[in-house]
Amino acid sequence: xxxxxxxxxxxxxxxxxxxxxxxxxxxxxxxxYRLLDAAxxxxxxxxSHLVDRYQFQARLERxxxxxxxxxEAKIVSYCWATHNPVxxxxxxxxxxxRGDETYL
Numbered sequence: 001x002x003x004x005x006x007x008x009x010x011x012x013x014x015x016x017x018x019x020x021x022x023x024x025x026x027x028x029x030x031x032x033y034r035l036l037d038a039a040x041x042x043x044x045x046x047x048s049h050l051v052d053r054y055q056f057q058a059r060l061e062r063x064x065x066x067x068x069x070x071x072e073a074k075i076v077s078y079c080w081a082t083h084n085p086v087x088x089x090x091x092x093x094x095x096x097x098r099g100d101e102t103y104l
Contacts, residue, residue, distance in 0.1 A: 018100075031069040031076060041066070046074040062086075067104075079104050 036044060038060055047053050056066065063084050069077040080086075081104050085096040097103045 027069065029071050029076065031071050034068050034070055036066045036068055044073075044075070050075065050078070 034040070038057065041047075041056055041060075052059075059080060060066070062082070064080045064082040064086070067079050067081060068075045081102050083097055083099075083102055085094050086103060087094050095103050
């Protein structure tokens with residue numbers, strides 16, 4: 001009998017940004033990429049589906065950046081970026097990027 005659960009995998013990628021060769025990432029939808037700061041977040045519609053929306057201001061105050069992919073002003077994908085140590089609750093550890101690294 002096959003277990004009735006989905007296997008979750010954490011994938012980590014390393015890209016040397018100094019080489020100026022970025023991996024190709026083609027969106028399947030005609031999205032617009034936007035970096036949101038506190039002012040842009042305050043007027044951003046359709047944020048109720050984001051599970052960490054209540055942490056937005058605190059993460060910005062820690063120096064993190066909030067990058068979004070938007071379709072018709074709705075955030076369809078997002079990620080946080082930081083050069084600072086950050087706790088990753090899903091794996092119960094702290095990621096501490098080196099000075100030349102950015103954690104997404």
